[in-house]
Amino acid sequence: MKTNRLIGLAKAMAWLIGACAFLLALRAFLAPDWHEPPEVALQESEVEAVRQLLAPDLMDRQTLAGELAPKRFVLVGETHFRKETVHYFTGLLDDIDRRPMVLLLELPASVQPAIDRYLASGDEQEFDGIWGEVEALPLHDILRWAYLNRHRVRAVVAMDEDRTRIFVNRALLDDTRNETMANAMLEAARAHPGTRIVAYAGAMHMMLAGRYRFDANNRQPAGQRLLASGIDRDAVASISLTGEELPVAAAFASPAALHLRGNAGLLPYEDFYDYPVYGVSRVGELHTHIVHLGPLTRQETWVPGSAQSAAASNRTE
Numbered sequence: 001m002k003t004n005r006l007i008g009l010a011k012a013m014a015w016l017i018g019a020c021a022f023l024l025a026l027r028a029f030l031a032p033d034w035h036e037p038p039e040v041a042l043q044e045s046e047v048e049a050v051r052q053l054l055a056p057d058l059m060d061r062q063t064l065a066g067e068l069a070p071k072r073f074v075l076v077g078e079t080h081f082r083k084e085t086v087h088y089f090t091g092l093l094d095d096i097d098r099r100p101m102v103l104l105l106e107l108p109a110s111v112q113p114a115i116d117r118y119l120a121s122g123d124e125q126e127f128d129g130i131w132g133e134v135e136a137l138p139l140h141d142i143l144r145w146a147y148l149n150r151h152r153v154r155a156v157v158a159m160d161e162d163r164t165r166i167f168v169n170r171a172l173l174d175d176t177r178n179e180t181m182a183n184a185m186l187e188a189a190r191a192h193p194g195t196r197i198v199a200y201a202g203a204m205h206m207m208l209a210g211r212y213r214f215d216a217n218n219r220q221p222a223g224q225r226l227l228a229s230g231i232d233r234d235a236v237a238s239i240s241l242t243g244e245e246l247p248v249a250a251a252f253a254s255p256a257a258l259h260l261r262g263n264a265g266l267l268p269y270e271d272f273y274d275y276p277v278y279g280v281s282r283v284g285e286l287h288t289h290i291v292h293l294g295p296l297t298r299q300e301t302w303v304p305g306s307a308q309s310a311a312a313s314n315r316t317e
Contacts, residue, residue, distance in 0.1 A: 040247035040270050050251035053267075057259040061088070064239075064257040064289060065095035072235040073185065074196060075223050077203025077287075080137060082296040085241040089200060090145040099196050100154050102188040103146055104181070106201035107136050107158040115143065115156050122147050131302030134163060138301040142200065154192050159184035159199065175218045178205055182225035203240040207287065208233070210269075210280040219278075238287040240272070243296035247271050255294040260284040 042050060059067075068074050076092070078085040093101075107115070107130065114129030127143075130136055146153045159181045161169075169175055181201060189197050199222070204212045207221040220228075223238050239257075243249070248271045258264055265284020272283045272290055280286060 039274065040268075042248060042250050047250045050248055050267075050271075051253060054251055054258055054264050057262045057264050058252075058256040059259060061092055061257065062095050064291070065092055065097075067259070067289075068092075068237050069097045069099075071237045072189070072196060073226060073231060073237070074198045075206040075226075075236065075238045076198070076200045077206035077238070077240045078200065079242055079245070079296060080202055081299050081301075082243065083299040084243065084293045084296050086139065086141050086299065088241055088291065088293055090142060093145065093149070093198070096196075098152060100152055100192075100194070101196040101198050102155045102157065102192050103142070103153055104157045104159040104184055104188060104197070104199040104201075105137075105139055105142060106160045106181075106205065107139060108134050108160050108162045109158050110134065110162045111136060112158045115158060118143060119147055119150060119153075119156060127302050136301070138299045139200070140302055154195055155188070157184055157188060160201070175216075178218075178220060178222040178225060181205055181222035182229065185222070185226055186229055186231075203242070204275070204277075206238050206240070207277070208236065208238050209285040210277040212275065212277050215276075215278040237289065239289045239291060240287050241291045241293060242272070243293050245274070245296075246290075246292055247274055249292060252292040255292055257289050257291045259289055260287060 074096075076089055078089070111130040111134065114126050117129070118124070118126035124140075127140055131138070131140070143156065146156050161177050161180050166177065169177075181199065185197050185199055189195075199206065201222070205222045208223040208227060210221065210224070211217065211219040212221060213219055223236065226236060227233055246252075248267075252258075260283060265282060267283050269277055269280055269283045269286055272286075277286070283290070
């Protein structure tokens with residue numbers, strides 16, 4: 001009898017494994033094509049020509065902040081898990097005018113209660129409810145900035161989906177994250193009239209056009225969806241923070257922000273992304289600015305129970 005049960009269990013496992021393999025094969029068959037963009041590597045003879053092309057539209061962070069002042073929506077795209085992108089972002093927020101803002105972050109919605117508790121108390125033990133519960137991006141320095149500047153920050157919103165929803169959507173060849181992010185921005189704008197809406201997420205979420213990774217409509221970025229909702233493009237800035245991985249990094253004499261309103265915006269998007277983007281050809285279609293930060297270093301995520309003793313000093317204005 002026991003042998004029969006084991007045989008039956010083995011057959012059931014084999015059937016389950018076979019069914020899973022079939023479903024994975026079917027998913028791979030139905031998945032949209034992935035086309036690697038052509039690799040861009042500037043030759044030495046090309047670097048100086050591209051550098052001269054970029055030079056008229058280069059600016060420092062303070063000048064960039066001045067250009068952002070009249071914008072209602074400021075979308076900032078990061079290179080994930082890098083210290084310099086977060087540092088530049090918080091510095092940019094310091095440089096911009098004193099207009100009140102709503103800050104939306106690429107963090108799962110499930111951590112919103114922990115964010116609210118931290119902003120109310122300044123107690124970094126609440127970080128355990130964010131980075132101790134999920135694999136969230138290491139954006140703790142942005143939350144620290146928001147706490148210190150809570151007189152300006154009307155709300156901080158975790159605008160991303162939870163892991164379970166993302167997993168199920170990916171299994172079904174679907175993606176709703178960009179739609180969720182765009183809806184969160186629009187809701188913040190409705191709920192907080194007169195404020196600036198500042199969103200911080202991966203650079204491709206913040207693009208204003210195209211379809212990234214897969215040539216499918218569900219891969220339209222949040223920035224593009226914002227425009228499709230009726231927001232005037234002149235009211236939106238989209239900034240990509242990047243480093244040495246930038247294909248044309250050699251053309252930047254030093255770290256700087258690049259406005260894409262001029263000839264630089266006519267460059268092929270492949271000069272700035274080594275990732276497939278469909279439906280566009282020029283980088284100026286994707287962003288209003290590119291910021292080259294130079295070498296980037298990895299930022300580790302929060303370790304549960306590691307609230308710093310410096311937290312108390314961070315609670316002063």
